Amino acid sequence: MQCLTRASGIDQLNNTGTDTLLVADAPSPVIQIFRMLWRDKLATTAAIFLLAVICCALFGPMLLEDVATKQNLRGRNAPPFDFSTAWTFWLGGDALGRPLLARIIVAASNTIMVAAGAVFFSLLIGSTLGLIAGYTSKLGSQIIMRLADVIMSFPSLLLAVIVLYMLPASVGNLIIVLAITRIPVYLRTARAEVLEIRERMFVQAATIMGASTPRIVFRHILPLVFPTLITIATLDFAFVMLAESSLSFLGIGIQPPEITWGLMVAQGRPYLTSAWWLSFWPGLAIILTTLSLNLLSNWMRVALDPQQRWRLETSQQSD
């Protein structure tokens, strides 16, 4: 082929480079993924941070439950960075003199469970309905979209109040409430993308081959919609954490002595002028978690896309 376009010529150069690299030591897919992660240092940091958060969530309550709930009235609103005290007090103490660091570690469990659960279920249900709405008849699509409109036009806090009035406040019910209120976001995005992608030539090509509807939807359309949905999901993580705290604030979410980061932010609010650290540290935990998820999802978007993947495969000869 003498007539390569310029761009594909470059890609081919890159590709022959990676090919020889692959042939040379032929790493397994897992090692390949780790290599791609290592190339993006920010994403590596994010992954390590998230791993730490997950460890806190899994083992924190088991190890630090007692320390985190023990009141110490002499240590009320103890300032941070006082390294003469026990390590749990290094980030200061809260209004009842409980160690903030220990509480943040313990609270990771509830927080991550509620946020991950709510995001996962809203993503799953929202994108499934979105795919259906995008690919079915007009009537089916209409029904699903109007349902989404109903959810969206209903103030989410009101919905939460009603549901939690009927059901007891627990982690499980909180997940259900938050998931329901976030479904329309995924649904609308998924549907809009499907409507565009289904008109693309390669979907027509698959139809001509005789591909079934599930195959077209899951094999051809979903992989292109997925990165967008994942990006929304990571952004939604922070939203859900804060929504959960406002529910706690209204007295219908997670209730003390159970703790979450959002609840800790809410509890620290009255003391903002005198003891900023009460809200700051849990707030920082929320920010860092969301930021890490964002960085990781950004990396994943590149790693999943064959057209972009070479950026992570080739070494730093660019820039």
Added chain:
Amino acid sequence: MTDHLLEVQQLSVEFHTTGGRVKAVQDVSWHLDSGDVLAILGESGSGKSVSAAAVMDLIDMPPGKITSGKILFNGSDLLQMSRTERRKINGQKIAMIFQDPLSHLNPVYTAGWQIEETLTIHGTSKKQARQQTLELLERVGIPDPATSAKKYPHQFSGGQRQRLMIAMALALRPDILIADEPTTALDVTVQAQILALLNDLQNETGMGLLLITHDLGVVAEIAERVVVMNAGRIVEQGTARDIYRNPSHPYTKELIAAAPGKGDMPADHSRRPEALLSVQGLSKSFGLFEAVKDVSFDLMAGECVAIVGESGSGKSTLANTLLRLQEASTGQAIYKGRDLFTLSAKDLFAIRREIQMVFQDPTQSLNPRMSIYQLISEAWVIHKEILPRTLWNDRVHELLNQVGLSPEHAKRYPHQFSGGQRQRIAIARALALEPKIIICDEAVSALDVQVQAQVIALLSRLRKELDLAYLFIAHDLPVVRDFADRVIVMQNGRIVEQGSVRKIFENPSQPYTRSLLASSLDPDPDIQAARRATRQVESAEQDTRT
């Protein structure tokens, strides 16, 4: 030295990309005088547009970088000037028109407003600008200028939009007009009109015209001198006739040899007796608009039938209805004794295997997230009876060999290939189902001439080897000349004429077919000159008659 109006000297431009530095053009020199028509001819990626972009200060820097050279306009070097000084030259002295006029016209303003704006920005009074706009619209052949000036870009046809662009470019009476692929997106008959308009305007105003094109026919039609570019370098330059008659560089020779419509036409062989696919009275309407009207034809086994028509002639709708991507309004398509249009979903699934399609743009018809292996083997995931899984690998390699690619390519993704290679992959995918009929919808239209010739050669070879029948849809007559057995000419959803290639090309009976043939551009400047002369005589005769 400085007596040329515009002179590019030893220009080299680099682009910094993630894959390293790419030399887009190297040591390119050419010049243009007033009253001169220069064409820069090259295939995609040859760097033909880069030097014009440098003249217009359109190269993004970085990633682009002009490493050496001068661009002299009236003796002063454009590259040494400040942005403000260059802006005074751009538009006023050197104007440019582009390939796709729709994306260069602002959709929210009326056509007249946009032309007026060009004038008022450069200091013409409102009233005068309006007057001049109407004159310009009239000059470029827009019907009823006063009403048209109030219309929005989407209300014009493609050819009319290009006329608007030309009007806008000419508003300030530039010394030089640069036209970057001005007619590539247009139908042949419209292309001929636009080129004629450019030619007239150039004669009238005495401006210099720089035409960037991939089409030898366009060069033959309009250019006096031509610069041939390949891989960022000028391989040859001279007058259009000399280059065509005596190309000295091997690349130019190949390029001229690859031009379609020069080979021998297939003899009128006797058609096989029974039709493989027989279409009868097919119509398809969208609301009140009838896209296809009462179309009937037969396709024999192993035969190649070309359907030729301009945009809007209904040829693609015809293909889509045959494949049941759209449902036909009325009519029948009998394949193996059964009507394709009334088949149940289950029967249709079985027949899908046997009628396949190759699309115009392989970039879009291949899923970007699937490797070549996945793309080709998908056929066997869907139709499990064709091949057991253990043989997939071998068969993919065999198919890749068959279409002229190498088996190592199976692991790669579509974006790593050139346009021509992608089209080969799309053909391999169609072949994986072992079809009897392949519908090629403009399958070679998006490809460079040489690649086009290669893909057509591939299709011909496969046809002989596998006894395939093709329904070959094209807008371009020369392409089908050396390839098809029969030609169907369509216009406005109807079949205007059908017959063997020889009959259509040598003895067309319908005026529309004749005008299509006359408008398609021949790469030979002499032939084009002769055609121009007859056209002029004809129009003069018409003038005297009216």
